Amino acid sequence: MRKLVAATGWKMNIGSAETVRYAGFLKSRVAQLDVSAIDIFVLPPFTSLPAAAGAFGNTPVAIGGQNMHWEDSGGWTGEISAPMLVEAGCRYVELAHSERLQHFGETYELIRRKVDRAMSAGLTPVICLGETAQEKAAGRSDEVLAEQVLTSLAGQPDNRVPDTILAYEPRWAIGAAEAASPDYVAARHKALRNILRQHRGRDVAEHTRIIYGGSVTPENGHDIIGLDDVDGLFVGRAAWTPEGFARIIELVVKAAAKKLARTTAATT
Ligand code: 13P
Numbered sequence: 212m213r214k215l216v217a218a219t220g221w222k223m224n225i226g227s228a229e230t231v232r233y234a235g236f237l238k239s240r241v242a243q244l245d246v247s248a249i250d251i252f253v254l255p256p257f258t259s260l261p262a263a264a265g266a267f268g269n270t271p272v273a274i275g276g277q278n279m280h281w282e283d284s285g286g287w288t289g290e291i292s293a294p295m296l297v298e299a300g301c302r303y304v305e306l307a308h309s310e311r312l313q314h315f316g317e318t319y320e321l322i323r324r325k326v327d328r329a330m331s332a333g334l335t336p337v338i339c340l341g342e343t344a345q346e347k348a349a350g351r352s353d354e355v356l357a358e359q360v361l362t363s364l365a366g367q368p369d370n371r372v373p374d375t376i377l378a379y380e381p382r383w384a385i386g387a388a389e390a391a392s393p394d395y396v397a398a399r400h401k402a403l404r405n406i407l408r409q410h411r412g413r414d415v416a417e418h419t420r421i422i423y424g425g426s427v428t429p430e431n432g433h434d435i436i437g438l439d440d441v442d443g444l445f446v447g448r449a450a451w452t453p454e455g456f457a458r459i460i461e462l463v464v465k466a467a468a469k470k471l472a473r474t475t476a477a478t479t
Contacts, residue, residue, distance in 0.1 A: 212474050213420050216443025217463040219450035220254040220305055227262040230255055234266030236453035246271045248467040252303050257291055264300030275303025281324035293332035304329050307339040309382040319362040326363050337376045338363050344383035353402040369411050373418035378445050384425030393434045396423050400440035429458035436466040
């Protein structure tokens, strides 16, 4: 069974001092739960990573970067590399967030290089995938997802693919009023798993986690995380308070127990 994920990207929010307060609250809530069946991570802005590494040290909450460069070092003013993230205590790195694609001109060809570098450095890349509103309207969503995922993973051997996390984040649902509907999410996650199956085989498709992001809240998250092919929730605004993220974590913990019970029933 795939381990479920509860994650939040803080974007350009929550400085060091606030990180310490956030972590303090979250730690006390997480300590009251059995979170051993799920993976939890937060992606603070770079300058908050040292505070986050200290404050979340020895807790089940891991940390990661929101972006990185594809080289290890050199004349790349303003950039951060994979070894730097590792040194800062990161286990994860988010790549291809739609805000990076939209505002900073990143392409999936660049993402492919970043994925490769991240994995060589021992980071888990969280690779964002998603269609725009126009692509959706043109009925091209699955075609776009296939192109994005296959480009991002090009050159990676099959056995490394499950070490990535794919984040389906429809671009029109990020920072929006509502998440994509559960039916729509189910169809895209199923399509993504089929793409993996066709191109990378059944084993890879079964073991690679595909999480959903885009206007998730504690209210709508329950129906989304309950879907068969959804392996986690990736949350922005609703998890920028520790109370909000704690509620998301609770949902994911409950969903993990339900999915385990379903799997056990199906195999006995
Ligand atoms: P919102 O949850 O604020 O829509 O942001 C989602 C997101 O960008 C996750 O990466």
